Amino acid sequence: MLLHWSTLEPAGPSNLAALRFSSLVRVRSLRIFPKDAVPFAEQPEIVSVTEPEAFVLDIYFNAHPISSDSKQKQKATNALVPTSLAYTGGFAEYPVDMGAEFASRLMIVKGNFTKLSMAIYGDVASELPSAPSSYAPSTLPSLISTPLSPPLDPANSEDPTILTRNLLSLIPDAPPLSLVIRLMFCLKPANDDWDLPEFPYLHPDLDVDPMEFDLDYAYQLTSQPVADDVSLDVLRRFADRVADAIGPKSENQSYLVAGILSRVACQHRELSRLLIDHIDIRAIFDASTMEEDTLVHLLVAAANPDIAKTLTAADLPKELEVLGRSPGLDPYVKRAAQRLIDRLRGWDELLAAIWEPNAPFAPARAVLRDLGGDEPSFGVALHAFVTHPDLVARISEAEELVELRAWVGVACVLAAYAWADSVPNELCRSRAFGVMRVWQGAPHYREVLNYLLLLRQMIFRLECMMDDDTPTRSGIHAEHILYDLTRDPRAFLSPHLIKCLLALQPGFSAINDAECTTLRTLARLVDDGLPAAIKELAHTPARPVSADDLLKLRIATVVLAHELETGDSDEGEWATLNALWAQNTHGLPLHLLAALEILTADAQAHFSLTLPPPLTRTSLADLLAAANELLQVLTHLILTYPLPGRAAHGLINVVADLFASADAADMLTSVDSTRVAQGLRGTCVGIVRALEPELVLRTLLRRGADIAGASAASQDPARRAQHALSLVDLVLPLESDAPGADATRRALPQILPELATFFRVLDVDGRAHLVRRLAELDGGVLGLAEWLVLEELRALGGALRVLAAHDPAHDPSPALCAVKAHQAVSALRLLHDLVRGMAPTAQRLLAFICAEPEPAGLLAAAMNLLLATRAASHEQVELAQALVHTRRYPLLHPASMPLALALTALRQVPIRNIEPDRLSSELGDALLVITSNTSTMKAEAPAVLALLEWLVEQSHAGLPQLAALHGISTDTFAQLCDELASALPGPRRAALEHVRMHLQTAHAEDAVPRPLVELPAPGAPVRLALDALLRPHVQHPQHDPDCQEMAQDPGQRATTPVHARGVLNMVTVSPPTALLRSPAVTGLTRTYTANDFRALRQTPSARQNTSRLPSTHVDEFQSAGIGGIVVAGHDAHANSGHAIQSVWDGAGAAVWVYVAVLE
Secondary structure, three states: OEEEEEEEOOEOOOOEEEEEEEEEEEEEEEEEOOOOOOOOOOOOOOOOOOEOOOEEEEEEEEOEEOOOOOOOOOOOOOOEEEEEEEEOOOOEEEEOOOOOOEEEEEEEEEEOOOEEEEEEEEEEHHHOOOOOOOOOOOOOOOOOOOOOOHHHOHHHOOOOOHHHHHHHOOOOOOOOHHHHHHHHHHOOOOHHHHHOOOOOOOOOOOOOOOOOOOHHHHHHHOOOOOOOOOOHHHHHHHHHHHHHOOOOOOHHHHHHHHHHHHHHOOOOHHHHHHHHHHOOOOOOOOOOOOOHHHHHHHHHHOOOHHHHHHHHHOOHHHHHHHHHOOOOOOHHHHHHHHHHHHHHHHHHHHHHHHHOOOOOOHHHHHHHHHHOOOHHHHHHHHHHHHHOHHHHHHHHHOOOOHHHHHHHHHHHHHHHHHHHHHOOOHHHHHHHHHHHHHHHOOOOHHHHHHHHOOOHHHHHHHHHHOOOOOOOHHHHHHHHHHHHHOOOHHHHHOHHHHHHHHOOOOOOOOOOHHHHHHHHHHHHHHHOOHHHHHHHHOOOOOOOOOHHHHHHHHHHHHHHHHHHHOOOOOHHHHHHHHHHHHOOOOOHHHHHHHHHHHHHHHHHHHHOOOOOOOOOOOOHHHHHHHHHHHHHHHHHHHOOOOOOHHHHHHHHHHHHHHHHHHHHHOOOOOHHHHHHHHHHHHHHHHHHHHOOHHHHHHHHHHHHHOHHHHHHOOOOHHHHHHHHHHHHHHHOOOOOOOOOHHHHHHHHHHHHHHHHHHHHHOOHHHHHHHHHHHHHHHOOOOOHHHHHHHHHHHHHHHHHHHHHHOOOOOOOOOHHHHHHHHHHHHHHHHHHHHHOOOOHHHHHHHHHHHHOHHHHHHHHHHHHHHHHOOEEOHHHHHHHHHHHHHHOOOOOOOOOOHHHHHHHHHOOOOHHHOOHHHHHHHHHHHHHHHHHOHHHHHHHHHHHHHHHHHHHHHHHHOOHHHHEEEEEEHHHHHHHHHHHHHHOOHHHHHHHHHHHHHOEEEOOOOOOOOOOEEOOOOOOOHHHHHHHHOOOOOOOOOOOHHHHHHHHOHHHOOOOOHHHOOHHHHHHOOOHHHHOOOOOOOOOOOOOOOOHHHHHOOOHHHHOOOOOOOOOOHHHHHHHOOOOOOOOOOOOOOOOHHHHHHHHHHHHHHHHHHHHHHO
16 A cells, blocks of 8 residues: 655755654555656646656665564664665666564655655555464465567577667667677777777778788788678688788798688688688698697687688697697697687587487587687677578577577677677667566576676676666666676686676675675685685585575585696696695595585475475575585595595485485476486486495495385485485496496395395385396396395285284284285286286296296295185286286287186196196186176176086096086076076087086085185275384284294394395305306206105205205195185175176186196
């Protein structure tokens, strides 16, 4: 609401004006109106009279505390809260944040103004709503990013220079953009040229033919821009004269020719083409004629793509490499030569990105950054992008060149700003500043603009704009732009920016005194060099890290990283060690790790399961960026200075936390967080690959399996295990013969306990992926994947035994059964995922499960337990289908009905492997269910008849017991036959009568259908069951020895037998072939009955090939009998159609499982 409107006039020698409100108010905003403006449309008689046009105001508010307790009366206070604002003319509104704890009755205004027309908006403190007494949850509004306006978005414009041309149109008689680029960055005019009437159109006369034309004259002649409309003949004659002036090789001639090339690189394109065509590069430049200044000129010339292509074709990079290897060469010359080599090769990558549709743009991004590193090169490259017709057309048309269009658009606006600042023209300059401020708030544009603003000319112009005592709109823009530029720590590597910041003095309009002091402190940190950076890094920041401390830490990290990357080999590390020793400090990596742990903890707090921390000025993107910079320095250091074991363990944990934070930040809507997270993820992967594989894998596996540690750190254990698996997957080589694969294979046998524990906490998909990766890496040599499958089979058997032993009468709690049922279903699903398909890994694991005695026995025992307990799930049916289908019957159609599939498999089972009584009981149950469900009779009738015919055939072939159906009465069987007769076609009814005559049934009543226990889907009731299971008062069943062992000490249960811990422990006493599953090892390639395989293992060769205790064979397991076990489950006697269908599916499933057991 409008609190007050008035025109203030200062009084007294202090130029003070005061306003006293009638009651306490909370000011929200101040609006200042220019002279002759009408503030209120409904009251045209009110006109503002503000004078002068620009001034600075100091405003003081009387701070009166407001108590939330209405009964407590607050005493008046005389404290004044100061603030200041800069008025640059026109309509201006300034927000005021007084907070919720204070109000004001008095406002004092001081400044160099004559009259001030101002409207004050806010609220009356007594009318403010009271604080809510209770919390009412509400939905946070969704954040929708606003795209840039099309005129301000050159990246998505057909012509990225249109914005710049519009800005230049605001300047009277402005030259074309190409000439502006040349004059501002490449061929800077002399001070006297600006006063000439024909400026800026000062062109050299290339057709003048002096008596003594030499290279020095040509060099001076090309110091001015050549007219765009010059004739081709003039350019050709000039190129001919330059070529004729070239003599024998010399350093001076190389310098002059390089200077001419650097000056014509930004001129008319035909001039540069004719010149490089007329001269012989090999006859001018070699390792003996190129000195420092020559290399500088060649570096500028190589910013032109045509000249760069010619220099590369003339084998100049080879001469530069020879120069770089010269003994005693100055380091600066060596770096200049290497930079020229990189630029020549970089043009190949940039042109490939421009002309090849599918070429990556990441290498081209680095080339653009190099081209924008110095003004002459920047101007030459920009001139080529806006004047070469082929490049202009390609940049405008190619959709994939978004980044290049953005670079060209931003660079052209900087050229227009430079010209407007030189003329000067305030309108164009302020508009250009406005565009820059918009881009500094837009992702992608911000990075391009801030980097190009570090050019010496741009920093100088910003500094000059901030030097005016009277506030201007452009000056305030310049302050904002400079301050935002300093938010990037890499900007402090610019010596031009450091010089500007060191010269800052208090008294700016947008940058307050405290911020100005902070900027000078940061600049002094960089100016003091590496010792100051080392001192800052040796100091561990406090939690939570403030924004200023974080920026200081990042700047010190950037300075250190720059020192390590520059100079000759080991020069940066030697300087770092000297700076460290000078401060009586050692262990720089440990100091970096300590700071990294603090940053990681702050970043993790943004994704904690507990309440988030209070809001601070430190953003998540800045935290992740700082962590990424520290990790990159650590990656450089630890290769030469390895960390001790404890520190390396801590580093891996920190990297895992940062990897998880990066993964979570990647899902946020913030573009900055997403971009930083992607870079941090790559750094994390690089550092774990650089460390010792055994240490990395052991730490990651322990971390992923540490559920208690995840809970203590307020992290989701499931997500923590997934991130650990992701890092493990990235550490394992993709190819078995990849570099480092042997080291990883040697490390895996040393971490078997950690691997087994971690394997148990993963979900089904994670386990399957881990087994496949180990199988591909191992290739069957060590059998790690097979070992994990064997452990899974043992876990499956243990879970099923607990389910079988559970007695609901003595233990009504279903918690343990729910957990064990989940484990069983997960194991079945895992086994199915591993053996399905025709991949080599799946076939190898399938052969291991079916051919090796121990896994085959465990699987058969598990299948028998499923049959005995009447447990049913889709996973066991799928596994049975996969085992039978893949092994022997590849032609089975997966969409067939269950009984048809089962019958097809049964036909292939040898008769000696069939237990007639057991099969008859299972089929009797199935027929009983089919009879009660007439809805599917028509579809299943052919399969039922075929099954009955097969029973008759087998009864005549040696199994007469199959002619007697158990569990189904004569009347029910007659009813089944009648329904089959009505559903079958006429020709098949005779076969039905034949079957009816040969099958026998009991005259008693139908047997009570044995109920099916429907195992739950993976993860269905497990969370609730675990919650109930972990309560202290819950008593667990102790029927099974495995269950007793887990109940007594879950953490001490061995994943392998005692004598078998460490698969490679027997290498010292056994030949290497004992570890290989080779046909040369006897006893693993034939079918066994009963205890044949035990007798075989008594031979010396077989005794070397086992590290496991003997297991009970499937034949003995079946003969022992497991009938009569009662398992608690869902009610199988429900009368609904859904329940009947479930029983029907379960009957088919039982037959499938039985067939799998027979196999």
